[in-house]
Amino acid sequence: MARAIIAGGGVLPGLLLQAGPAHVVRLEGVESAPLDAPDIPARFEQLGKLFADLGTAGVRDLVFAGALSRPALDPGQMDAETAALMPRLVSAMGQGDDALLREIAAIFEAQDFRILGALDLRPDLAAEPGPICGAPGAAQGTDAARARAVLDALGPLDVGQAAVAARGQVIGIETLQGTDAMLRFVGASRPGSGGVLVKRPKPSQDLRMDTPAIGPDTVMKAAEAGLSGIEVAAGAVLILDRAATEAACDAAGMALWAAP
Amino acid sequence: MARAIIAGGGVLPGLLLQAGPAHVVRLEGVESAPLDAPDIPARFEQLGKLFADLGTAGVRDLVFAGALSRPALDPGQMDAETAALMPRLVSAMGQGDDALLREIAAIFEAQDFRILGALDLRPDLAAEPGPICGAPGAAQGTDAARARAVLDALGPLDVGQAAVAARGQVIGIETLQGTDAMLRFVGASRPGSGGVLVKRPKPSQDLRMDTPAIGPDTVMKAAEAGLSGIEVAAGAVLILDRAATEAACDAAGMALWAAP
Numbered sequence: 347m348a349r350a351i352i353a354g355g356g357v358l359p360g361l362l363l364q365a366g367p368a369h370v371v372r373l374e375g376v377e378s379a380p381l382d383a384p385d386i387p388a389r390f391e392q393l394g395k396l397f398a399d400l401g402t403a404g405v406r407d408l409v410f411a412g413a414l415s416r417p418a419l420d421p422g423q424m425d426a427e428t429a430a431l432m433p434r435l436v437s438a439m440g441q442g443d444d445a446l447l448r449e450i451a452a453i454f455e456a457q458d459f460r461i462l463g464a465l466d467l468r469p470d471l472a473a474e475p476g477p478i479c480g481a482p483g484a485a486q487g488t489d490a491a492r493a494r495a496v497l498d499a500l501g502p503l504d505v506g507q508a509a510v511a512a513r514g515q516v517i518g519i520e521t522l523q524g525t526d527a528m529l530r531f532v533g534a535s536r537p538g539s540g541g542v543l544v545k546r547p548k549p550s551q552d553l554r555m556d557t558p559a560i561g562p563d564t565v566m567k568a569a570e571a572g573l574s575g576i577e578v579a580a581g582a583v584l585i586l587d588r589a590a591t592e593a594a595c596d597a598a599g600m601a602l603w604a605a606p
Numbered sequence: 607m608a609r610a611i612i613a614g615g616g617v618l619p620g621l622l623l624q625a626g627p628a629h630v631v632r633l634e635g636v637e638s639a640p641l642d643a644p645d646i647p648a649r650f651e652q653l654g655k656l657f658a659d660l661g662t663a664g665v666r667d668l669v670f671a672g673a674l675s676r677p678a679l680d681p682g683q684m685d686a687e688t689a690a691l692m693p694r695l696v697s698a699m700g701q702g703d704d705a706l707l708r709e710i711a712a713i714f715e716a717q718d719f720r721i722l723g724a725l726d727l728r729p730d731l732a733a734e735p736g737p738i739c740g741a742p743g744a745a746q747g748t749d750a751a752r753a754r755a756v757l758d759a760l761g762p763l764d765v766g767q768a769a770v771a772a773r774g775q776v777i778g779i780e781t782l783q784g785t786d787a788m789l790r791f792v793g794a795s796r797p798g799s800g801g802v803l804v805k806r807p808k809p810s811q812d813l814r815m816d817t818p819a820i821g822p823d824t825v826m827k828a829a830e831a832g833l834s835g836i837e838v839a840a841g842a843v844l845i846l847d848r849a850a851t852e853a854a855c856d857a858a859g860m861a862l863w864a865a866p
Contacts, residue, residue, distance in 0.1 A: 496765060503755055503759055514702065515702055515781075517781050521778055523796065527791075531791040537783075
């Protein structure tokens, strides 16, 4: 049986294609890089057509890869299958991104597709526990523990994939707007410099549908926010382009490590 | 026995003076409004002199009022009492603002002063439970509950005096930088509009030393952030200038209420 990558933005679809041949589903309105693989064009409004096209291509395994925005839907384009699913999708949307992704996974699973996560295809993209670039100092360890405590406290509420602490004080907690927005806030509002970004999945997060990721861009944004360290959860956060990420850490004097 | 108000910025020192006569301690480097009361000039570096001056004025009760910044200290100005207290102060500073304020309270209490809170002098500045300006709609009640759940989860960590939720999603959590910085972040980064700011003291907060407050300025900043409601903790959040705050709510179409 064949595999298809639902391609969002960024480098992840290309990295997943390296794990083996796959069709690439390109959604209308989603920017995705050109890849050397057979395309399946699709629209959010025409899930019925997508189910059929995937079946024709012999696809059983689906991987959602990269950022999918929430597009405006054109009711004039909507097929009957999508229209019938709208009550479920709208209800899930009101409960947040995680709920929406879980519902989308359930919808595809009900069509007998199997959902794989990015880490199922490329477990090598996550880090083993330990230092990746430099090692955390004692103060960085304290800051990381403080940020982790915040994420642990918020986990049951399905809030917070990242937090920042500096000198033992919490100076950033990720909300709906995402890690980059939090780092911009920290940089614009914080006193002093230093501190650690901790990034890990929420306990309720479906890693198949949405795997936290960092890359060279994250390192640069953390540096711009004055941070001196980044801790990721071992085995659960994608490091996109390990070599460029390590080079960015070296250039910025940023420590990067993975914690169990 | 006489009373002294340690005057920080803003309108609170004047509001507390309305509760009865008091000396006003003016700290070098802290901007405070002129008030019709006898001044006691003071410096952070000369706590020994301040203890003596307060004693000479017959002061037993102290009220800390308004924002005190953390100034740079001039060691050349430091008296022996302050120098002896520096290890305690520096250690407390490393544990955050709350810890520092608790330590300062303990230092003055050890000198036989009694610390009163703003609400001891002016309980009328806090709100009774119920609507203050308009009443929350059902969606606002849901958003307020979501923001309260975040504050409850973070309380044991001594983090978070305010949070914002909109359409059931958490879009702002206050960190060290304070409520205004969070509201600016929300306004700059949020999707859509609407939502509720919840402001309440942290469970560990010493209300005598640091009482959460809102005023017309908070209402304007919440409106600029696109919010439609503000919930304060009844009996525990100062509403500075009730009439102007209500007028700002009316002008902005902002609901304001107090919750038990």
